[in-house]
Amino acid sequence: MSGHHGKRAVRTTGAPRPAGAYSQGVVAGGFLFTAGFGPQDPDTGAVPDGVAAQTRQVLRNVGAVLAEHGLSLKDAVKVTAHLQHLNRDFAAYDAAYxxxxxxxxxxxxxxxxxxxxxxxxxxxxxxxxxxDSPG
Incomplete structure (x- = not known):
């Protein structure tokens, strides 16, 4: 074995469904990697106004994928965030985060x-x- 233990997709209805050829999350190598999620409500598709409310919904979406595998945001070791208006919105995003x-x-x-x-x-x-590590 070369150390490659495969990967498993993680799926949940608690986060927006993929809009393309990607998984909501993938378990591989002892980690769960999530897709990049936006602020869409998974039930209605609605997007809240303002970066603080959007940040909260995004993190609820990400958290739903983690929860599907028994994890929470407390288990996150790396976060990558993209802001449409970095300078304008950073403070409000950071406070909600x-x-x-x-x-x-x-x-x-x-x-x-x-x-x-x-x-x-x-x-x-x-x-x-x-x-839960593969092996």
């Missing part, structure tokens, strides 16, 4: 990106419990 994490916080990269009619998109990498 902090509501979802506690020390030790995951590492985080926040960048300005061209997004599709949303203000924020976030993906995370979460550490699986040792007993």
């Amino acid at each position: 902090q509501e979802f994490f506690e020390e030790p916080c995951p590492v985080r990269t926040t960048v300005g990106s061209e997004l599709m009619d949303i203000l924020v998109e976030i993906d995370v990498v979460a550490l699986l419990p040792a007993t």
Whole structure:
């Protein structure tokens, strides 16, 4: 064996369905990787106004994928966040983001990106419990 243990898709109705050829999440190598999620409500498709409300919905969407595999945002070790208006919205995004994490916080990269009619998109990498590691 070359150390490659395969990968498994994670699916939930608690987060928006993929809009293309990607999984909501993938378990591989002892981690759960999520897709980048926007702020769409998974039931209605509605997008809340403002970056703070959008950040909260995005993190609820990401959290739903983690929960499908028995994890939570507390298990996140890496967060990548994209903001449509980095300078304008960073403070409000960061304040809403902090509501979802506690020390030790995951590492985080926040960048300005061209997004599709949303203000924020976030993906995370979460550490699986040792007993859940493939092998």
